[in-house]
Amino acid sequence: MKNLIKTMEALIDNANVSIISSVDEAGFPNTKAMLPPRKRDGIKQFYFTTNTSSMRVSQFTANSKACIYFYDGRLFQGVMLTGTMDVQKDSKSKEMIWRTGDEMYYPAGVTDPDYSVLKFTAGNARFYSNFKSENVEL
């Protein structure tokens, strides 16, 4: 199991996008490619930057059920994590993952009201490889 989690972590760290899904007010899944996570703790917690004004933020505020997904198209492998996404607007969270250059997206800097943090906490993990999926204990 340890080796499998290491494989999943390597796939996540090599992916150049994160695929984030929410559920909209009518109950439809909504999917979007986002930047890689800024920080992760194992495969249990992930932190992403986002625009406070985005549709994703309003959807996660109304319904925190989320999926984050990473895949390697060449190896045909994928990691799916389902869990909850919390929108964090406190300065501690915002400073934790801020990087030089983020002013390009948030001109007012780390206190820009349009800058928020998405914190994902996994409840379930699934690994897809070799045309088969398996659940992975977290």
Place this chain on the structure above:
Amino acid sequence: MKNLIKTMEALIDNANVSIISSVDEAGFPNTKAMLPPRKRDGIKQFYFTTNTSSMRVSQFTANSKACIYFYDGRLFQGVMLTGTMDVQKDSKSKEMIWRTGDEMYYPAGVTDPDYSVLKFTAGNARFYSNFKSENVEL
């Protein structure tokens, strides 16, 4: 609007994976990379091959609300379509999108009971480009 739809169609035809999302029995979005659609009619209907025994098929049978998503990581553009996914097991649908070589996945051929067709019908479309999203009339 016509040009925008042409741009979205080109992005879809150039994508080498389809990102498919369902909603599971606990209300969480579930996302998976699948092969490109075998056939599409504009951006309204899409047909995919799938394994009858897959988790995705059981989820869409219980709840047909779906999202299909295509993106271009280089141009940072994405097409999100939400709508319904119908699992089709009739021979006409199965023959329509069957291709030589599919025996690799479905050894018994076009009548393999583990071969099914997913038919997606879009209700809403959204195009992401240049750090902004816009709804697109279907």
